[in-house]
Amino acid sequence: MYQPFESEILTVNPGDRIAKEPQTLVEKAQQMAVDAPDITGDWIQVPTYFIFEYPNGEKKALHHVKDAQEISDAIRLARFEEDENLIVEPHKPHNVNLMPFILVVLVVVFTIPVLIGIF
Template sequence: MNNSTENENKRVLNEGDRIKEENQTVEEKSKQIAVDTWDIVGHEVVPTYFIVENEDGSQKALHHIKDAEEISDTIRQARTDENGERKWW
């Protein structure tokens, strides 16, 4: 691990936020949990990585903190119709 990744990992709030080995497979990343807790509302589970499918069918893992902007962009893109018009449900 390089120094910048080590420094980033020292500043995490939850152990699950930590970016582990960069060379993990998408499947390995998909199993990591950032937060697993019970509260008054119920059981809350937040994955460390969100798995998204690219246009070519390949998958990639987006870290819920480091890649938050790309996750938001992906969600916005998913909510558009075939003409590129945003659809709100």
């Protein structure tokens, strides 16, 4: 008879598994969920844990699957802090070269009477 594995959650990627024994931040930072080439030949590396340092100095290891929502929140927080420190420069007008546009208009204007005369 089939007995489900209650003590271990099976995943597609072995690196997605969360260790039963506690790990340090350094051990978690070194663990890879995916470390293999993809179909195009590019080498793909996905860390199992992302290490975030919060503004209050707290460092936290977030699992890339289990803590995906918290990772998104941390990225939003980092972007918000980045935007606060962003120096906005005044808008500079673009230097548009109008010469090609003028030449095309002139060619069309001089070609239309010739085409009308032919047909």
